[in-house]
Amino acid sequence: MSKNVLVLPGDGIGPEIVTEARKVLDLINDRFALDLEINEALVGGAAIDATGVPLPDATLEAARAADAILLGAVGGPQWDTNPDFQIRPEKGLLGIRSHLQLFGNLRPAILYPQLAHASTLKPEVVSGLDILIVRELTGGIYFGQPRGIREKEGGIREGFNTYVYDENEIRRIGRVAFEAARARDKRLCSVDKANVLEVTVLWREIMEELGKEYPDVELSHMYVDNAAMQLVRAPKQFDVVVTGNMFGDILSDAAAMLTGSIGMLPSASLDENGKGMYEPCHGSAPDIAGQGKANPLATILSVAMMLRYSLKAGEAADLIEAAVSTVLDQGLRTGDIMSEGMRQVSTAEMGDAVVAAL
Amino acid sequence: MSKNVLVLPGDGIGPEIVTEARKVLDLINDRFALDLEINEALVGGAAIDATGVPLPDATLEAARAADAILLGAVGGPQWDTNPDFQIRPEKGLLGIRSHLQLFGNLRPAILYPQLAHASTLKPEVVSGLDILIVRELTGGIYFGQPRGIREKEGGIREGFNTYVYDENEIRRIGRVAFEAARARDKRLCSVDKANVLEVTVLWREIMEELGKEYPDVELSHMYVDNAAMQLVRAPKQFDVVVTGNMFGDILSDAAAMLTGSIGMLPSASLDENGKGMYEPCHGSAPDIAGQGKANPLATILSVAMMLRYSLKAGEAADLIEAAVSTVLDQGLRTGDIMSEGMRQVSTAEMGDAVVAAL
Ligand SMILES: CC(C)[C@H](C(=O)O)[C@@H](O)C(=O)O
Ligand SMILES: CC(C)[C@H](C(=O)O)[C@@H](O)C(=O)O
Numbered sequence: 001m002s003k004n005v006l007v008l009p010g011d012g013i014g015p016e017i018v019t020e021a022r023k024v025l026d027l028i029n030d031r032f033a034l035d036l037e038i039n040e041a042l043v044g045g046a047a048i049d050a051t052g053v054p055l056p057d058a059t060l061e062a063a064r065a066a067d068a069i070l071l072g073a074v075g076g077p078q079w080d081t082n083p084d085f086q087i088r089p090e091k092g093l094l095g096i097r098s099h100l101q102l103f104g105n106l107r108p109a110i111l112y113p114q115l116a117h118a119s120t121l122k123p124e125v126v127s128g129l130d131i132l133i134v135r136e137l138t139g140g141i142y143f144g145q146p147r148g149i150r151e152k153e154g155g156i157r158e159g160f161n162t163y164v165y166d167e168n169e170i171r172r173i174g175r176v177a178f179e180a181a182r183a184r185d186k187r188l189c190s191v192d193k194a195n196v197l198e199v200t201v202l203w204r205e206i207m208e209e210l211g212k213e214y215p216d217v218e219l220s221h222m223y224v225d226n227a228a229m230q231l232v233r234a235p236k237q238f239d240v241v242v243t244g245n246m247f248g249d250i251l252s253d254a255a256a257m258l259t260g261s262i263g264m265l266p267s268a269s270l271d272e273n274g275k276g277m278y279e280p281c282h283g284s285a286p287d288i289a290g291q292g293k294a295n296p297l298a299t300i301l302s303v304a305m306m307l308r309y310s311l312k313a314g315e316a317a318d319l320i321e322a323a324v325s326t327v328l329d330q331g332l333r334t335g336d337i338m339s340e341g342m343r344q345v346s347t348a349e350m351g352d353a354v355v356a357a358l
Numbered sequence: 359m360s361k362n363v364l365v366l367p368g369d370g371i372g373p374e375i376v377t378e379a380r381k382v383l384d385l386i387n388d389r390f391a392l393d394l395e396i397n398e399a400l401v402g403g404a405a406i407d408a409t410g411v412p413l414p415d416a417t418l419e420a421a422r423a424a425d426a427i428l429l430g431a432v433g434g435p436q437w438d439t440n441p442d443f444q445i446r447p448e449k450g451l452l453g454i455r456s457h458l459q460l461f462g463n464l465r466p467a468i469l470y471p472q473l474a475h476a477s478t479l480k481p482e483v484v485s486g487l488d489i490l491i492v493r494e495l496t497g498g499i500y501f502g503q504p505r506g507i508r509e510k511e512g513g514i515r516e517g518f519n520t521y522v523y524d525e526n527e528i529r530r531i532g533r534v535a536f537e538a539a540r541a542r543d544k545r546l547c548s549v550d551k552a553n554v555l556e557v558t559v560l561w562r563e564i565m566e567e568l569g570k571e572y573p574d575v576e577l578s579h580m581y582v583d584n585a586a587m588q589l590v591r592a593p594k595q596f597d598v599v600v601t602g603n604m605f606g607d608i609l610s611d612a613a614a615m616l617t618g619s620i621g622m623l624p625s626a627s628l629d630e631n632g633k634g635m636y637e638p639c640h641g642s643a644p645d646i647a648g649q650g651k652a653n654p655l656a657t658i659l660s661v662a663m664m665l666r667y668s669l670k671a672g673e674a675a676d677l678i679e680a681a682v683s684t685v686l687d688q689g690l691r692t693g694d695i696m697s698e699g700m701r702q703v704s705t706a707e708m709g710d711a712v713v714a715a716l
Pocket of ligand 2: 195196433448451607
């Protein structure tokens, strides 16, 4: 049965990097006779401009019908001032995550040996870094109700959001994290703020309870402020980290930046059945959009994750990852990871080099 | 009129570091004829053990009566398992902050040139680092109602907290931050998550509005995930950062750790009138408590901040800061900041050295 991939280029550098990732995906589709049907749709600011909303019905339907989704990036300053909070590019992304219940967000932070110098941290602190952050993606304060801005007595306005998780939501992301840890170094650190927030008291309790089902995984707990410190102090102490939506947003970006090459990092957002959306960890970088400067490798590596997790083509995924390593060995670099003695290439040249290496 | 200082040693290394800070405070009190009346009281785990609650009425009354408060640290594993969430050491600290409306938390992250090597970041990234994080301390999700753990239909439990700020709360912390920026490099970065959370949409709006009153201060906005990244990538881009309680907790710890010597960093928590509580940025470090290993310098530097902000004795504050610099120049180091060629000293030896340098 033919499988269905939806490609969402999005905004800023999104279209450029997705173009390169498509080259790789098309080649793999042929080479491995995967029989993938590949469609494109609008999301984010591009969708607002064309249709007035960040997540048109047609896009949501196509996303529901797809076996996997490849996203570039969304957002840009021209849409940030819209007074209607529902008409923002981010709402397109959040809408897909939520409607498709893509709750399991895997964000690896890996230091490529070829790019070790790119980190702002000392080599001995980060060399060999390989952390996986598992972030809950469809709950927590991102989606909690009630929310909004209202007037109190006296006409004073207040803004409010609700940070909420139920046992089942915690349990299902916990399982994703324990399984991931089991397949790696068997250490899981759950990050919360259980000394202050009741919602994370429940989080910690459920993680403890799950831990009994995974006696082979060493479970620890850490407060989020300490986790932010420990990522800077000694990041290699972590194997898998599991946390909620908001803390995961912050910690995964910090962890990614430790590598110095966020342009290299892919991510996966999975539902209960392994269907997923795949996207680079970096954003839409409007400042360099359309200039051929963007690094397409995170998006290309997102294709590899997609093949591995949603399309059950692990061998093809391995090949892509090896090809990326090859182009780095060849000394090819986009501007963001450029260093002395290397050859600076454009977005398209980098994509072509990966295709050639394949 | 004689002024009144309340000392709260707290838990873990709290009593040890406060003992050294007291030596310094007593000396300054004599030398400058400040006529300070200095009292001690129980808070945190120590208060739970003695009275059953983390913030006894007597302590709260003494805190209300004081002109300034010096706190060591609270917390420890022996109190973490208390099923009653109100009987935790942290509740003592949070109670004082809230009852006294100490909303303005100043957390400097400064790299001491003598300790430049202690950072895990490359010297060129952090040398000369001098950031001030202004954290709102009595509102936001730390204190928002409703909160708790409840049962939904079907007996499923859910935990929930409320992230809430009203205009006035935002405006008063905004003013603290703008004033601080005005007295420094005149750049203020407000950190929010206004692309997702309505409460921070209001935050951003009020900061913009305030910015008009401070045309000499350059105001910028940054999403919290990006701020966590930028602290790792290029921390020297920041002068003053202002943010809410939860984001401030996370970012200030990350910023402190950039310096590699969190044992050196003081903090102030001020009310509307300049009354304040002063404490080191680090925690109670139960693992090294009672061993004479703790670094008392952050607490001693907290005394300096107290003299400057609440006791209007800026000259005495300058002297203490100079004395701390002198002992570092002398090569004295506690274990946390020890490096080759320096002389490792105990908590008490470090305190005595500062006294001697004074
Ligand atoms: C664009 C934004 C809504 C999003 C988030 O906060 O989740 C992004 O920062 C991310 O991490 O994917
Ligand atoms: C101990 C804890 C409640 C406290 C906080 O989260 O505010 C601490 O981490 C701090 O930053 O002062």
